[in-house]
Amino acid sequence: MPTATKTGQEQMNIVIVGHVDHGKSTVVGRLFADTGSLPEGKLDAVRKECERTGKPFEYAFLLDALSDEQDQGITIDTARSFFKTKKRDYIIIDAPGHIEFLKNMISGAARAEAAVLVIDAKEGVRENSRRHGYILSMLGVRQIIVCVNKMDLVKRDEKVFKQIEKEFRDFLKEIDSAQPKEFIPVCATLGENLAARSKEMSWYKGPTLLEALDEFSKAPSKSDLPLRMPVQAVYKFVSQGDDRRIIAGRIEAGKAKVGDKVVFLPSNKTSTIKSIEGFNVADRQEIGAGWSTGFTLSEEIYVTRGEIMARPEEAPLVSTRFRANMIWLGKKAFTEGRDYKLKIHTQSQPVRLHKINKVIDASEAKGDALKKTDVGRHDVADVILETRQPIAFDTISLGEATGRFVIVDGYDIAGGGIITKVETDEKESLRAEAQARNFNWIKGGVSQEARSLKVGHAPALIMFVGKEGVGKHKYARAVESSLFESGKSAYMLDGTNVLLGVDADLVWVGATQAELVRRFAEVAHILLDAGHLVISTTNAIGLADFSSVQALLPDFPVLAVEINPSKSTVGTADLRFTGKEPESELIQSITDLLIKQNIIPK
Amino acid sequence: MDILDQLEQQSVYILREGFRHFERLCMLWSIGKDSTVLLWLARKAFFGHVPFPLVHIDTSYKIPEMITYRDQLAMEYKLTMIVGQNEAVLKSGKTFPNTQNLPEGDPNKVSRLECCGLLKREALTNTLNGSWPRKRLNLKTGKYELDADKEPYHGVIVGARADEEGSRSKERYFSPRDKNNLWDIGEQPPEFWNQFKTDFAPGTHVRIHPLLDWTELHIWEYIKREKIPTVSLYYDQGSGTRYRSLGCAPCQAPIQSTAKNVDEVIAEIKSGKLKNIAERSGRLQDGKHGLEELRREGYM
Ligand SMILES: Nc1nc2c(ncn2[C@@H]2O[C@H](COP(=O)(O)OP(=O)(O)O)[C@@H](O)[C@H]2O)c(=O)[nH]1
Numbered sequence: 016m017p018t019a020t021k022t023g024q025e026q027m028n029i030v031i032v033g034h035v036d037h038g039k040s041t042v043v044g045r046l047f048a049d050t051g052s053l054p055e056g057k058l059d060a061v062r063k064e065c066e067r068t069g070k071p072f073e074y075a076f077l078l079d080a081l082s083d084e085q086d087q088g089i090t091i092d093t094a095r096s097f098f099k100t101k102k103r104d105y106i107i108i109d110a111p112g113h114i115e116f117l118k119n120m121i122s123g124a125a126r127a128e129a130a131v132l133v134i135d136a137k138e139g140v141r142e143n144s145r146r147h148g149y150i151l152s153m154l155g156v157r158q159i160i161v162c163v164n165k166m167d168l169v170k171r172d173e174k175v176f177k178q179i180e181k182e183f184r185d186f187l188k189e190i191d192s193a194q195p196k197e198f199i200p201v202c203a204t205l206g207e208n209l210a211a212r213s214k215e216m217s218w219y220k221g222p223t224l225l226e227a228l229d230e231f232s233k234a235p236s237k238s239d240l241p242l243r244m245p246v247q248a249v250y251k252f253v254s255q256g257d258d259r260r261i262i263a264g265r266i267e268a269g270k271a272k273v274g275d276k277v278v279f280l281p282s283n284k285t286s287t288i289k290s291i292e293g294f295n296v297a298d299r300q301e302i303g304a305g306w307s308t309g310f311t312l313s314e315e316i317y318v319t320r321g322e323i324m325a326r327p328e329e330a331p332l333v334s335t336r337f338r339a340n341m342i343w344l345g346k347k348a349f350t351e352g353r354d355y356k357l358k359i360h361t362q363s364q365p366v367r368l369h370k371i372n373k374v375i376d377a378s379e380a381k382g383d384a385l386k387k388t389d390v391g392r393h394d395v396a397d398v399i400l401e402t403r404q405p406i407a408f409d410t411i412s413l414g415e416a417t418g419r420f421v422i423v424d425g426y427d428i429a430g431g432g433i434i435t436k437v438e439t440d441e442k443e444s445l446r447a448e449a450q451a452r453n454f455n456w457i458k459g460g461v462s463q464e465a466r467s468l469k470v471g472h473a474p475a476l477i478m479f480v481g482k483e484g485v486g487k488h489k490y491a492r493a494v495e496s497s498l499f500e501s502g503k504s505a506y507m508l509d510g511t512n513v514l515l516g517v518d519a520d521l522v523w524v525g526a527t528q529a530e531l532v533r534r535f536a537e538v539a540h541i542l543l544d545a546g547h548l549v550i551s552t553t554n555a556i557g558l559a560d561f562s563s564v565q566a567l568l569p570d571f572p573v574l575a576v577e578i579n580p581s582k583s584t585v586g587t588a589d590l591r592f593t594g595k596e597p598e599s600e601l602i603q604s605i606t607d608l609l610i611k612q613n614i615i616p617k
Numbered sequence: 618m619d620i621l622d623q624l625e626q627q628s629v630y631i632l633r634e635g636f637r638h639f640e641r642l643c644m645l646w647s648i649g650k651d652s653t654v655l656l657w658l659a660r661k662a663f664f665g666h667v668p669f670p671l672v673h674i675d676t677s678y679k680i681p682e683m684i685t686y687r688d689q690l691a692m693e694y695k696l697t698m699i700v701g702q703n704e705a706v707l708k709s710g711k712t713f714p715n716t717q718n719l720p721e722g723d724p725n726k727v728s729r730l731e732c733c734g735l736l737k738r739e740a741l742t743n744t745l746n747g748s749w750p751r752k753r754l755n756l757k758t759g760k761y762e763l764d765a766d767k768e769p770y771h772g773v774i775v776g777a778r779a780d781e782e783g784s785r786s787k788e789r790y791f792s793p794r795d796k797n798n799l800w801d802i803g804e805q806p807p808e809f810w811n812q813f814k815t816d817f818a819p820g821t822h823v824r825i826h827p828l829l830d831w832t833e834l835h836i837w838e839y840i841k842r843e844k845i846p847t848v849s850l851y852y853d854q855g856s857g858t859r860y861r862s863l864g865c866a867p868c869q870a871p872i873q874s875t876a877k878n879v880d881e882v883i884a885e886i887k888s889g890k891l892k893n894i895a896e897r898s899g900r901l902q903d904g905k906h907g908l909e910e911l912r913r914e915g916y917m
Binding site for chain 1: 618620622623625626627629630633634636637660661662663664665666668695789806807808809810811812814816817818843
């Protein structure tokens with residue numbers, strides 16, 4: 016195989032995809048041969064071997080021969096095969112040999128900067144031509160070339176070529192996929208229009224495959240886009256005598272410099288960058304997209320993994336609902352009513368399939384929307400997903416790394432996709448209120464971190480919900496006392512007390528329910544800002560209002576404890592009890608949950 | 618950002634993901650150049666600290682300089698240094714070096730590959746799952762003591778590179794191993810973008826490969842750029858030979874080379890002089906598929 020590329024030389028990762036037997040291996044073998052990228056004598060050796068065994072020579076055999084060498088570890092840069100043009104080195108990430116496995120194709124293509132999709136002129140567009148075309152677009156591979164191969168089998172007829180181009184373009188259009196940059200008629204076995212121009216197909220005036228590849232550009236730096244740094248972790252290595260509290264992550268877009276005012280979404284917390292941290296690097300004042308770095312902040316605030324650091328004037332979207340294009344690989348279908356896990360940038364959240372807009376069946380010639388109620392294995396679909404709590408993200412057109420996700424079913428990644436649109440949920444105006452309030456909140460002289468250190472725990476709201484007379488009040492009091500006895504700053508907020516004073520001007524009717532919830536949450540917000548563990552119990556505000564309270568309190572943990580749950584609410588609360596349990600059992604479970612969420616120490 | 622920067626950023630990202638998702642996480646350190654670069658990258662990722670244990674499998678046949686270097690760095694970087702060993706086999710003496718002079722066909726003769734299986738693979742498996750005793754370096758006394766921790770590790774960071782040999786090109790950054798430490802190449806989960814497999818069933822564990830995209834040349838250029846201390850065995854000390862890869866003394870032959878320092882090693886690799894010699898060719902135990910088998914059984 017070719018020698019190792021030298022550091023510093025431009026490289027581009029490409030994948031070769033397409034339906035089986037349409038000629039992927041032949042295209043690759045031919046590209047190696049025609050660009051002089053094969054080890055000396057290799058081509059002859061393979062030809063001789065074919066003669067000896069009486070097999071007709073195939074360019075695809077070159078790949079087998081090379082992969083045998085790989086197994087023996089003879090050459091240096093073998094895992095990634097590549098060929099060179101004057102412009103750059105092309106690294107073929109996934110050898111076509113393993114491409115039957117969609118999982119491998121996806122893993123490879125997710126890292127590719129460009130792709131070549133091979134379609135057999137005689138067989139035409141087939142199931143995997145369509146599926147691969149869609150997947151490339153979904154994975155964000157924008158630079159795609161379609162080679163219509165085996166033109167020799169259709170008498171190099173321009174009409175056949177044009178027909179395939181039209182059919183494939185129509186399919187991609189129908190499913191809103193990105194269009195390829197070029198369609199090129201080729202004959203891989205004879206090397207026509209790969210490295211050299213075909214004399215036989217003079218009707219074709221476009222570029223050869225190599226010319227088209229060389230036209231592609233490396234992705235421009237993302238440093239000029241709005242700042243996006245998903246928080247990967249918050250480190251404090253105190254036991255090693257290191258006091259820095261470092262917000263670590265990779266800057267996916269934009270840049271940040273010391274002194275910049277930043278906001279974290281969805282919590283809406285703001286602070287200022289104090290320093291850019293690193294190990295064995297020169298001090299720096301500014302850092303841009305692509306760097307896995309870390310910051311300290313001037314005002315210490317509690318932020319957690321999964322939040323996005325951005326500039327207040329160009330913040331990402333926040334919602335519990337979004338529309339997406341996705342592919343499913345799981346053995347069990349993706350269905351409504353079941354819980355899955357969503358992983359997007361560094362966030363992970365319980366998620367459900369809210370609605371299927373359409374399922375595209377790649378085995379049909381037209382991208383027909385199937386009337387399906389679930390998304391089966393290898394199906395691609397347009398769906399609306401709903402997370403349990405609001406998450407921060409971008410639509411794919413505005414942010415790559417913050418606009419794509421995977422779905423975990425059980426222990427395995429079973430699907431993935433891109434966000435095409437934010438869907439408004441009912442809580443949007445509440446989130447806007449919380450955002451405006453938090454952005455403009457006047458902070459006191461005591462930082463949140465200092466306050467937490469002093470009281471020995473972080474603030475949180477524990478909401479008791481359930482029907483009247485199920486024992487919420489009794490339990491809430493017990494939890495308050497127990498936490499208080501163990502030195503916590505615990506305070507029970509009974510909803511009645513808010514009704515008596517803050518709500519005295521409101522008439523107790525359904526129409527003002529939203530306002531009751533709003534006021535209740537704002538009262539809780541002040542108590543939380545003061546650093547307390549607030550245990551609330553109220554008949555006026557139920558589990559149905561939980562997400563409204565959450566929307567108004569994005570900056571604090573909110574836990575729901577439901578007593579005597581009804582069937583319809585199952586799944587929403589963090590903890591559920593029948594109402595018959597002894598108080599000690601509730602106290603234990605709640606304490607465990609608070610420890611697990613790092614709210615109180617072990 | 619140059620290619621070394623890009624590789625570094627991705628490795629750091631992977632290390633942090635590993636640290637986040639695996640409470641029982643460790644890093645294998647063979648004292649060789651790759652895992653030493655990995656150790657350096659961990660310090661990059663965690664701002665000078667290494668917040669998980671390093672595990673070294675001591676076959677007792679390592680070149681002594683490697684052990685000295687290991688303990689020196691462990692003390693200097695304040696590492697949680699764990700050492701595992703196949704004590705039973707070493708006590709019984711049934712190793713390749715001890716039995717190589719026995720006549721062909723003698724039932725007590727241990728081949729190189731079998732020896733690797735016992736001293737490395739078995740020792741590694743049992744050290745990772747906690748069924749054999751682990752020794753831990755006491756940073757105050759500089760001595761190894763029995764480690765009280767017997768819990769298995771669920772995340773294991775290793776310095777595998779995709780360019781080393783064929784089978785690695787099928788690897789993922791996060792690659793699951795089942796209960797028996799087996800690696801099912803066909804049933805690997807997909808890896809979309811930078812979302813890795815971080816959920817695992819009880820009893821299984823995950824291998825984490827932050828160096829997957831690096832080549833031998835990148836490793837050396839990075840050692841140079843960062844001034845990472847390396848064992849002098851990698852350089853010619855006047856004999857006209859040097860080690861390109863480090864293993865056990867009886868099974869490790871040096872290569873003909875007069876490269877005396879990092880710059881000369883880089884020049885040698887770039888010159889293409891080593892182009893047609895496998896990086897691990899000095900390792901006498903690598904049969905055609907020996908290593909892949911060992912890998913599959915969990916040795917690497
Ligand atoms: N006639 C003709 N046959 C071709 C051409 N390209 C590939 N083939 C044949 O198509 C078959 C499948 O090709 P291969 O590269 O193995 O397909 P893959 O499965 O996509 O990698 C082989 O027998 C090739 O020789 C071509 O341009 N013309």
